[in-house]
Amino acid sequence: MKLLYFAWIRSKIGIAEEEVAPPTEVTTVGALLDWLAARGPNYAEALKARAVVKTAVNQEYVDPDHPVHVGDEVALFPPVTGG
Known part of the structure; x- marks a missing residue:
């Protein structure tokens, strides 16, 4: 599974992708985020405000109950604002 991290999530985790x-047992986006948060303090810090973390699986926005599979591309990023 390829993970992509953007903006302050990338800064807190310390890498852009992995x-x-x-x-x-990690079969949903929510379970994936729980597993990532348990990988270390940088992941926990990046994912502590999980309500604002947006997730896309294979370039489509999804909810925490969306399934994840081997080979998926999962992107995590904060809300985007513009002006």
Whole structure:
């Protein structure tokens, strides 16, 4: 699974992207975020305001109950504002 991190999420985690192999029980976006937050303090800090973290799976916005699979591309980013 390819993970992409954007804006302050990238800054807090310390990398822009990575390939991961979550455990088989990680079957939804919400479970993936829980697993990531448990990987270390930088992940926990980046994901502590989970209500504002937006997630896209294969370039489509999704909810926390959306399924994830091996081979998916999952992007995590904060809300985007413009002016």
